[in-house]
Amino acid sequence: xxxAAARTDTVETTYREAxxxxxxxxxxxxxxxxxxxxxxxxxxxxxxxxxxxxxxFGPERIRDTPLSESGFTGAGxxxxxxxxxPIVELMTVNFSLLALDQxxxxxxxxxxxxxNQFGVPLVIRMATGAGRQLAAQHSHSLEGWYAHIPxxxxxxxxxxxxxxxxxxxxxxxxxxxxxxxxVMLYNMSGNLACDAxxxxxxxxxxxxxxxxxxxxxxxxxxxxxLEAASVLATEGIEAEVIDLRSLRPLDDATIxxxxxxxxxxxxxxxxWRSGSLAAEIGMRIVEQAFWSLDAPIGRVCSEEVxxxxxxxxxxxxxxxxxxIVAAAKTALGQA
Amino acid sequence: xxxxxxKPHLSREHMLDLLRQMIRIRRFENKCAELYTQExxxxxxxxxxxxEAVAVGVITVLEKRDRVVAxxxxxxxxxxxxxxxxAVMAEMYGKQEGCSRGRGGSMHLFNAATNFYGxxxxxxxxxxxxxxxxxxxxxxxxxxxxxxxxxxxxVAEGEFHESLNLAALWxxxxxxxCENNSYAMGTALALSExxxxxxxxxxxxxxASEAVDGMDVVAVEAAARRAIQxxxxxxxxxxxxxxxxxxxxxxxxDPQLYRDKAEVESWRPREPIARFQGWLETNRMIxxxxxxxxxxxxxxxxxxxxxxxxxxxxEPVEQLCRFVHADSTVPTGQ
Ligand SMILES: Cc1ncc(C[n+]2csc(CCOP(=O)(O)OP(=O)(O)O)c2C)c(N)n1
Numbered sequence: 001x002x003x004a005a006a007r008t009d010t011v012e013t014t015y016r017e018a019x020x021x022x023x024x025x026x027x028x029x030x031x032x033x034x035x036x037x038x039x040x041x042x043x044x045x046x047x048x049x050x051x052x053x054x055x056x057f058g059p060e061r062i063r064d065t066p067l068s069e070s071g072f073t074g075a076g077x078x079x080x081x082x083x084x085x086p087i088v089e090l091m092t093v094n095f096s097l098l099a100l101d102q103x104x105x106x107x108x109x110x111x112x113x114x115x116n117q118f119g120v121p122l123v124i125r126m127a128t129g130a131g132r133q134l135a136a137q138h139s140h141s142l143e144g145w146y147a148h149i150p151x152x153x154x155x156x157x158x159x160x161x162x163x164x165x166x167x168x169x170x171x172x173x174x175x176x177x178x179x180x181x182x183v184m185l186y187n188m189s190g191n192l193a194c195d196a197x198x199x200x201x202x203x204x205x206x207x208x209x210x211x212x213x214x215x216x217x218x219x220x221x222x223x224x225x226l227e228a229a230s231v232l233a234t235e236g237i238e239a240e241v242i243d244l245r246s247l248r249p250l251d252d253a254t255i256x257x258x259x260x261x262x263x264x265x266x267x268x269x270x271x272w273r274s275g276s277l278a279a280e281i282g283m284r285i286v287e288q289a290f291w292s293l294d295a296p297i298g299r300v301c302s303e304e305v306x307x308x309x310x311x312x313x314x315x316x317x318x319x320x321x322x323x324i325v326a327a328a329k330t331a332l333g334q335a
Numbered sequence: 336x337x338x339x340x341x342k343p344h345l346s347r348e349h350m351l352d353l354l355r356q357m358i359r360i361r362r363f364e365n366k367c368a369e370l371y372t373q374e375x376x377x378x379x380x381x382x383x384x385x386x387e388a389v390a391v392g393v394i395t396v397l398e399k400r401d402r403v404v405a406x407x408x409x410x411x412x413x414x415x416x417x418x419x420x421x422a423v424m425a426e427m428y429g430k431q432e433g434c435s436r437g438r439g440g441s442m443h444l445f446n447a448a449t450n451f452y453g454x455x456x457x458x459x460x461x462x463x464x465x466x467x468x469x470x471x472x473x474x475x476x477x478x479x480x481x482x483x484x485x486x487x488x489x490v491a492e493g494e495f496h497e498s499l500n501l502a503a504l505w506x507x508x509x510x511x512x513c514e515n516n517s518y519a520m521g522t523a524l525a526l527s528e529x530x531x532x533x534x535x536x537x538x539x540x541x542x543a544s545e546a547v548d549g550m551d552v553v554a555v556e557a558a559a560r561r562a563i564q565x566x567x568x569x570x571x572x573x574x575x576x577x578x579x580x581x582x583x584x585x586x587x588x589d590p591q592l593y594r595d596k597a598e599v600e601s602w603r604p605r606e607p608i609a610r611f612q613g614w615l616e617t618n619r620m621i622x623x624x625x626x627x628x629x630x631x632x633x634x635x636x637x638x639x640x641x642x643x644x645x646x647x648x649x650e651p652v653e654q655l656c657r658f659v660h661a662d663s664t665v666p667t668g669q
Pocket of ligand 1: 459487492520
């Protein structure tokens, strides 16, 4: 992201710890903030994100809920409308479907339906993504679906800075914000500035500069795409890598600036191809940058199959380095 | 033991079979835990240690034509139901000879031949499905019973309440079996329910209900016999709460921050296998030789299942997108 050039005071941390630091920071700064969800307290969070927070902030503010996704998400909506700043944690996007009614029919629509009398300043966090052999009811990437819904913002932090910084900014929003944390990122470690704090949540970021092709991605696929860019570089292809950061709203300007310069684009998206976020981005490029294109837009998405359990099939179902490299080469006419 | 409860027909042979089935599950799962540490089995693995009496006591009473719906903690249910151990183990490995062709893994065991409708890993997700299976029974006028297993954590889900109401309202032949093992991951029952007497909730929907000591296989079987007979005859739902305890972590990832070791230890003497075996020994109903023969037969079966899974095959990657829609080249179950 927009990091100052040389920061010396950094600390080695993980994505999980960065999210936890963001939660601790928010709970400390604003006493309207509380975290609620299944096993966020005594268990320590299903992905250990909230581990230790119960001891620090107590059971009122680190609130364990029953297995009632619709109920407690709706309760978060109500509490937000009445002046609190709840952070609802849904264990994974797969279980968020039990709360979809509340998210879509209430959180996303109440401002509009009420003629702007009520707003829902609610943050909902959840894990997403595959790669841990958890099979078809625990592995899907549905954030693209949520990006379909007017009235909410959809964030996909892929870096330590964003894991640390997006939450606070999201909490300042007057409307609901969904934050998707890819499960494969929780253990990712690296250095983070000691004074890392809030970051913007409306701009895409160019994570690698390049002139030959734009690779557009987000979330867990960012790191595979950066790796692909390195592989391409060894063959003299300079790929630009764009991290969308926000899936709704989409930062069209950053995408189009890049594509009009590179004249080629491949979108990498862990969602299924049909009706995907990748389809939306491709269409926007067609609408806004068609005359700049030198080649058809490419896509690397998940295969159209529920995610299978065996490792070789799971890996084959997901966007992977060789597929990204191949798609880039096809767009460059080098297939 | 409440060996006189309900006065089931308790031949010595039958009692040894109950013991054998529980030991078979326990030893199979101990092997699975070992294979998990060797990374032969991956993903989530939820073990049934301490709860075996429930699956054994209930499923033993079902007829072949009856149906079973279970959760992700379902290895025991599949084994008692008669899904071949080899096919279960191959599924845990993700091999295509597995009971779900390897596509599902530990949490999604399916087997059409034994009317085993899975292996559902969305908490509460099986209840509406079981209700629908029973709806088909009502509409088709058969005498099938659908048994639906779920944990007490599912009681908080809307689907639990919707299903009980539908089943009672439409008079559907489904047996709801709540495996109350005291915790939903790290959340104790008292921290998730305002009314902790679960069978009482069923009664509010006018579903006949009963709670039983789920650590006592004979008591479970006796209760299941009453319950299943009632469902079969009345074609109405029945609710059986089995009070039990999960001795192992929720899954292989759980550091168990939410309970004391001492609490777990206090439950250990009540665990169903040692308890039943002890009772049989005290009453001289099992000879030590018989027991060791039983265990070595089970171990041989497990060794064979592991061997089968090891030598079974991986589905070719080219077939990745099969089974998304009906495929005329493979049987679809029904
Ligand atoms: C809808 C949904 N929410 C959350 C989860 C995550 N989860 C898996 S098992 C579990 C605990 C369920 O407890 P219980 O129903 O008592 O069954 P047990 O695991 O104790 O057998 C939770 C929270 C899930 N699988 N599905």
